[in-house]
Structure formats: C-alpha cells, structure tokens
Amino acid sequence: MLHTQKLQDLMQQVGISSFKGLSRAAGISERQILRLRQGKLEQMRVNVLLKLSPVLQMPLNELIATFSTVEFSQEKTAPTQELLREITNLRKEYDRSQFQLEQQREILLQELQQSSLQLLESLLLQWPTAAQKAQENPQLAAVKIVPLVQKPLDKLLQAWGVEAIAPVGAELPYDPQLHQLTKGTAQPGETVKVRYTGYLQGEKLLYRAEVSPV
Known part of the structure; x- marks a missing residue:
C-alpha cells in the first residue's frame, strides 16, 4: 500500500512490531491504520491523529506532511494549513481539558480525604x-x-455504601461466590462458620468472607 513502508519504519523506531500492536498502543481501530497506509489521511478524524502522534513520537504537522497525499501547490496549501490550525486548536483544547480534569481529581481527592477524616x-x-x-x-x-x-x-x-457479608462467628450456608474456605472442604449449601468477615459495596464484591466447615 501507498504508505505501508513509511509506517512500518516509524513503528520500528518506537519498538512496535505489528499494526495490531500500534492499534492497541494508540487506542484506535485497525481500520484507521489501514486508511493511513492507503494514503487516506484526509479521511481520518483529527482525534485519531492526536492519538497516533505521541505513539509514533512524531509531531502532528510532520505526521500530516508524511502521510498526506495532498500536493502542497499554491492552490492546495490553504486547506492543509487550515487543517493544521484546527489540529493545533484541538491540541490546545485537549491539553486544557486534561489540566482541568487533573485539577478536578485533586479537588475530589481532597474532598474525599476531608469527609473521611470527619467520619x-x-x-x-x-x-x-x-x-x-x-x-x-x-x-x-x-x-x-x-x-x-x-x-x-x-x-x-x-x-x-459498604456492608459486611456476615458477622464473625455467624453460621450460614456456604456460598462459594461470597465465601472463601480457610480450611477443609464444603459443598454449596452446607453450614460454615465465618472466621473473617467480607464486604460488599452495593452489588460489587470487595472481599469474600473467610469461612470454615462447622
């Protein structure tokens, strides 16, 4: 394909051996990579190029210049420059969003710590x-x-919203989904005794209760 060798050379420089590996590393579909190999960069979404750029360790403008099939004639320079400006603006917006998310995470962490300390x-x-x-x-x-x-x-x-599965010392039917045997064997439904309690958070199992046969 038109740009396959170019892409493989770049992948080799960053230690990626397959197009599937590039797909996983960049978090994009192999169809998008196929478009790049076919010289259809102009049909690719800007956010895909933003993901490929750091993985291939190539600035966005170089990535576009390398894989674009648009000839840089006087008549066709303007659309390409417009695309570059759009990518630059999107990159700035992306960086600003990442900064805001990081700030929000810090604020949420501080609020969680504060509420926990109060409790x-x-x-x-x-x-x-x-x-x-x-x-x-x-x-x-x-x-x-x-x-x-x-x-x-x-x-x-x-x-x-965390609840104990059962109190220590409780005797109840063995459920392998909620209980873990510390010794011996037991069949589902047989009576076991809780040695160490387990916990649920809503429907999510955090820790299974440790039990032993009665």
Whole structure:
C-alpha cells in the first residue's frame, strides 16, 4: 500500500512490531491504520491523529506532511494549513481539558480525604490516648477500647455504601461466590462458620468472607 513502508519504519523506531500492536498502543481501530497506509489521511478524524502522534513520537504537522497525499501547490496549501490550525486548536483544547480534569481529581481527592477524616474524627482524637493508657495498664479490658475503633469504622463504611457479608462467628450456608474456605472442604449449601468477615459495596464484591466447615 501507498504508505505501508513509511509506517512500518516509524513503528520500528518506537519498538512496535505489528499494526495490531500500534492499534492497541494508540487506542484506535485497525481500520484507521489501514486508511493511513492507503494514503487516506484526509479521511481520518483529527482525534485519531492526536492519538497516533505521541505513539509514533512524531509531531502532528510532520505526521500530516508524511502521510498526506495532498500536493502542497499554491492552490492546495490553504486547506492543509487550515487543517493544521484546527489540529493545533484541538491540541490546545485537549491539553486544557486534561489540566482541568487533573485539577478536578485533586479537588475530589481532597474532598474525599476531608469527609473521611470527619467520619474518623473521634478515632483520630481518642485512639492515641486509649493506646497510651493500654500500654500503661496491660490489664485494661479490650472491650473498653474496641468501640473507639468500631464506631468510626462503621460510620465510614456506611457513608461509602459498604456492608459486611456476615458477622464473625455467624453460621450460614456456604456460598462459594461470597465465601472463601480457610480450611477443609464444603459443598454449596452446607453450614460454615465465618472466621473473617467480607464486604460488599452495593452489588460489587470487595472481599469474600473467610469461612470454615462447622
């Protein structure tokens, strides 16, 4: 095809050995790559060229000049220059959008951290003192300290929509989709005992509960 060898030479320089590999690396279809090989760059979408440019390590204007079949005569320069201006503007818009997305991610992360810290406030404030008292008095009953951890944790899990599959010590029918055996064997429906609780977030399984046969 018209530009196949050019494209293969560029791919070799960046360590890509196949057109399928180029398709995966750039996140575009192999049909778009076929158009490039056939010299149909003018039929390709601008966003496809924007994805190919960094993968092939070639500036957009060079990519267009290399694979365009448009002759740069006096009469045909204007449309090509217009395309280049459009690509430049799109690139600027893309960079601006990426910057805005990064800022939004930072803001969301800060908000998540702030809300989590508020839910864990009592733990953050009281746990160091409780831990110190436990070191000073080894006879201090653990049951007095557990609520300091349990209550803030319960609030945090509730805020995030996370639910325990079953409490520790519960005996229930074995479900291999929700349970993981720590020892022995069990058939679905047979009674098992929960050793370590698991968690669901809505319908998504986060951790299977660890169980053992009764």
